Amino acid sequence: MDARPHLAAAEALIGRPGSRHAIPTPAAVLDLDAFERNVARMQARADAAGLALRPHAKSHKSATLARRQIEAGAVGVCCAKLAEAEALAAEGIGAILLTSPIAGAANAGRAAALSRAIPGFRMVVDHVDGVAELAATGAPLQLVIDVDVGLGRTGVHDPDQAADVARAILRHPQLTLLGVQGYGGQWQHMKGANARAAAVADGMARLATAIAAIREAGGRVEVVTGGGTGTFAADAAQGLFSEVQPGSYAFMDRDYRDALGEDPDGAFEQSLFVAATVISANHPQWVTVDAGLKALSTDGPLPVLADPALDGAAFRFFGDEHGMVTRPAARALHRGDRLDLIPGHIDPTLDRHDLIWAVRGDVLEAVIPVDARGASQ
């Protein structure tokens, strides 16, 4: 028998009226109208600020959606891991910045292959040993020095180390130093535009110091990349970045909605939902849906129900494959009913899904593969 018969049946749904309500659940459902408005809005913000937009593809992991962003004006996309970049490059995306450092000769070889395959490949490095591993491949590589601007996750730790890495790059004629990256992941979800702006200002001061050290070491810094959905306004105001890397704005999630509220940074619509079906409704206080730990992220806030008519109903996890939805006062819930959930944290939610079911209104318009799903290597 076929391993995924419900997917073979999906093509027949495309274009049929009401087909949104026949998508097999749990499913990642994309409201294309909202997605397209989000893409246009972020591009307009970047254009107005004179910033290049390089959306982070770790949110959608899809070559199809990356292409939509590039067609709208993005200069390319970011990827978090080599495997993510390989998956998108294999599907024709030709401009990718790898935003995490890598380690080891085998991975350096993969980076070299990527650089030879797509002219627009560039990657970060944060240690002289990383430079040596890349240089040993003999491949031409375009490099960005990752600078720790306060997160402490990756990046050179101080200006001396920044200068050392720059000098190491300059020693190899096949390596090109493009500039620097500074990413403050923890700032993105801070509540309040002023709090985010203050954190960004501190981080940009650290980044400016690193840039000065690199220039003093003889390095060129033309690209200054970083930032995310939550800090766009502050990133633009600081004026240090040449390029920004927001990702979640295309889909949004509850975590960003709670943090950004009515700030300009929050002016994006929820476009990605996880559709679920009530599979048991025998309990008087709640019903059970078919989306659980394996369909939704659990690291952020709990998912919430998208339909305002279900006000008062709350979602709780109910094991690997199920969720509990408390019965709302206003509407009875029955076995077979379908519900849309707003995920708590969009990136790890989408990484649990092989497909994005793209709808316009209640019509399924396309089934989009999540090309880099699981591509964490």
Next chain:
Amino acid sequence: MDARPHLAAAEALIGRPGSRHAIPTPAAVLDLDAFERNVARMQARADAAGLALRPHAKSHKSATLARRQIEAGAVGVCCAKLAEAEALAAEGIGAILLTSPIAGAANAGRAAALSRAIPGFRMVVDHVDGVAELAATGAPLQLVIDVDVGLGRTGVHDPDQAADVARAILRHPQLTLLGVQGYGGQWQHMKGANARAAAVADGMARLATAIAAIREAGGRVEVVTGGGTGTFAADAAQGLFSEVQPGSYAFMDRDYRDALGEDPDGAFEQSLFVAATVISANHPQWVTVDAGLKALSTDGPLPVLADPALDGAAFRFFGDEHGMVTRPAARALHRGDRLDLIPGHIDPTLDRHDLIWAVRGDVLEAVIPVDARGASQ
């Protein structure tokens, strides 16, 4: 270019000395010796108790590993979702119990196709409407009435409903009533064998009442299935089950280790690890590894380091694709070092991985596909 070049390279590693240390990370790494001891130990426990063993495949989602369990004496496996069952049936597993109710005509059609494709397919049902949907397919189906034994997630809610569902099944000659299921998911992770035994005793009383009602309605109850890794001793002692459904024992995780301690139910070894690599070590207090929210479950306790030589080092999540490992006192950690993590909760961890890298000692012996990864539909 190839979408997953590191996987194409993996086959060359098989059988090579030290190849365990060349597996691309983050990776789900299975210690085959420990896995085989776990499988043999649970089979011996079931045999000694006179119980049929039907391991839950939601833990491993792999036809290869299901076959190992069946070869060791299991009567078949359990699946949580239709798509999980379809994926394993497509790879030749012929005896599957679907342990969650389904809803809707489309899904009933998929169940009918499964029943026609593999003679050993059986499934639970917990509502007369579910029986009607299955009956409408015209397919011969072997059914088990799911009974809520206290979890409140799925199952008939009281003896009257159990009798109603039994009568609905008996009305259709192509439907066969095999028996009942009672699963207490919340009991599995209770600390202390006595606490688990008391909870099981309460639940078994509810299950016995449902069985009596079904028999009074004219239904046969030959199969009594349920239970899990944490409650095996209590399940066997109660004597009501004919068949048990443990899953996690094959791999184990930190959550079960913490709950079961030195109880007989905890007498299984950690066999599944997530291997990670240090990709940045610039910070004085910690290093950054390449396994984060997309490689490990976040719903249970935090992962812990497997190597006792790293005593004192703690893992924390550090975003989608990274983890923080605090520097231990006894050993320096460097860029490029590899670490094995014990996952917090094994089932959702494994569902983030496409492949299981099966090792014996430090040699990669096989690369096993996680056939039903993401198969939540």
